[in-house]
Amino acid sequence: MSDKSTIPFGPQHPVLPEPIHLKLVVEDEKVVEAYPAFGFVHRGLETLAQKKDFNQMVYVVERVCGICSCMHGQDYCEAIEELMGIEVPVRAEYLRTIWAELHRIHSHLLWLGLFADAFGFENLFMQTWKIREKIMDILEATSGNRVIISVNIVGGVRKDINSEQAKWILKELDEVERQLKDINDVVMNNYTVKQRTVGIGVLTKEEAYELGATGPMAKGSGVDLDLRTTGYAAYKYLDFEPIVEKAGDSYARNLVRMREIFQSIDLIRQALGKIPDGEINVPVKGNPPAGEVISRLEQSRGEVVYYIKSNGTKFLDRLRIRTPTFANIPALLKILPGSQLQDVPVLILTIDPCISCTER
Amino acid sequence: MLDMLKSVFSNLSRKPVTRMYPFEERKPFDINRGHLENNIDECIFCGMCQRVCPSNCIKVDRKTSVWEYDPFECVLCGVCVEKCPKKCLKLDVHYRSCTDKKYNIHLEKHDDSEKAGA
Numbered sequence: 001m002s003d004k005s006t007i008p009f010g011p012q013h014p015v016l017p018e019p020i021h022l023k024l025v026v027e028d029e030k031v032v033e034a035y036p037a038f039g040f041v042h043r044g045l046e047t048l049a050q051k052k053d054f055n056q057m058v059y060v061v062e063r064v065c066g067i068c069s070c071m072h073g074q075d076y077c078e079a080i081e082e083l084m085g086i087e088v089p090v091r092a093e094y095l096r097t098i099w100a101e102l103h104r105i106h107s108h109l110l111w112l113g114l115f116a117d118a119f120g121f122e123n124l125f126m127q128t129w130k131i132r133e134k135i136m137d138i139l140e141a142t143s144g145n146r147v148i149i150s151v152n153i154v155g156g157v158r159k160d161i162n163s164e165q166a167k168w169i170l171k172e173l174d175e176v177e178r179q180l181k182d183i184n185d186v187v188m189n190n191y192t193v194k195q196r197t198v199g200i201g202v203l204t205k206e207e208a209y210e211l212g213a214t215g216p217m218a219k220g221s222g223v224d225l226d227l228r229t230t231g232y233a234a235y236k237y238l239d240f241e242p243i244v245e246k247a248g249d250s251y252a253r254n255l256v257r258m259r260e261i262f263q264s265i266d267l268i269r270q271a272l273g274k275i276p277d278g279e280i281n282v283p284v285k286g287n288p289p290a291g292e293v294i295s296r297l298e299q300s301r302g303e304v305v306y307y308i309k310s311n312g313t314k315f316l317d318r319l320r321i322r323t324p325t326f327a328n329i330p331a332l333l334k335i336l337p338g339s340q341l342q343d344v345p346v347l348i349l350t351i352d353p354c355i356s357c358t359e360r
Numbered sequence: 361m362l363d364m365l366k367s368v369f370s371n372l373s374r375k376p377v378t379r380m381y382p383f384e385e386r387k388p389f390d391i392n393r394g395h396l397e398n399n400i401d402e403c404i405f406c407g408m409c410q411r412v413c414p415s416n417c418i419k420v421d422r423k424t425s426v427w428e429y430d431p432f433e434c435v436l437c438g439v440c441v442e443k444c445p446k447k448c449l450k451l452d453v454h455y456r457s458c459t460d461k462k463y464n465i466h467l468e469k470h471d472d473s474e475k476a477g478a
Contacts, residue, residue: 056414059437144393150437186363
């Protein structure tokens with residue numbers, strides 16, 4: 001008992017892209033307790049809702065997170081549309097879905113690269129980011145920006161995808177899929193990947209459910225929760241099943257994300273095949289009526305919740321964002337005790353942490 | 361152990377994926393949001409761009425006919441371009457070059473041109 005010691009992990013650490021601090025109590029090389037500390041990148045974006053009008057806030061919430069920015073804007077717009085009773089054109093719903101799925105692909109590829117980097121597989125890191133560039137090019141060609149694409153507005157979307165672009169996207173996706181299949185064999189079967197992930201950080205189905213884990217963290221433990229099945233945006237017109245793995249270890253979460261990339265490619269193909277012609281947005285008149293609304297959707301990391309309280313003016317009373325990483329922190333603190341110190345970076349990255357989301 | 365060999369061999373025979381940036385530039389996409397420009401001769405100083413801007417980077421003074429813009433505050437969302445009634449604002453596809461000093465873009469319409477226009 002006397003050889004317990006406490007070591008700090010982060011906020012600056014070679015494997016962490018963003019600052020999170022963990023106080024780890026270790027016994028030799030084994031972690032026995034973990035205490036998190038947050039607040040290094042808090043920017044007070046929620047309070048800005050009282051200073052910017054509800055149309056300007058779309059561009060603020062997109063900057064909550066760089067990787068799932070499109071989906072933050074989409075969720076915010078869907079919340080305001082629900083409050084104001086606006087019917088979004090079907091084409092806009094499809095376009096939102098296409099951009100959201102492109103974001104899911106690039107988010108998972110980015111994560112896979114960082115994850116490979118965390119256990120020292122530099123080659124896999126380079127290859128995944130090389131593939132990701134094709135997705136970034138699609139985003140840039142269709143929206144005008146690489147990362148924060150600013151396509152969602154209250155009432156629809158701002159940009160359209162024409163038939164030539166759709167053909168080009170399908171061609172690029174074929175190439176992405178071909179390159180991904182090579183990577184897929186490595187992720188599934190490579191000795192190094194398996195040694196560092198199989199059986200590491202096991203979260204049972206009951207634990208995942210009780211701790212409120214979400215996204216691939218819950219799906220990797222066999223919890224069949226995917227908000228896309230509730231049919232927001234164009235998902236109600238598309239055919240898909242949530243991807244679930246049973247093992248609950250880091251390898252299972254890895255597989256969920258890898259399979260979700262292929263699923264997203266399939267969803268984009270379906271959406272581009274079924275997309276109807278028509279308007280891409282409807283004019284919005286007046287301010288949101290006084291009232292409250294909650295809107296949820298499935299981001300690449302899990303479920304994001306927007307709570308909006310409006311007072312009838314153009315400024316909102318309260319905006320509250322519950323991000324998926326925040327929901328996955330309790331599950332992380334559950335799997336850390338009992339792990340070896342060298343597995344801590346892998347376990348932290350296995351929840352796909354987005355700290356700037358969590359602290360807003 | 362040798363799963364990556366396939367990609368190693370294919371990479372050996374291929375040219376680099378990266379570019380030698382300052383010497384070789386990629387052609388920007390047609391709708392790239394590079395930087396904001398204002399054709400001041402067309403501008404009527406209505407202040408619509410200032411009102412819709414989410415980052416408050418545009419200041420319009422109708423009395424003195426001055427349009428001021430902070431490119432370092434701008435988030436290049438392009439809302440001002442969409443709302444401009446005279447369509448004198450436009451987003452160029454090329455990015456502004458890097459600098460070590462911040463500056464504002466200050467555009468004025470002279471009385472002569474106003475008279476000429478009238």
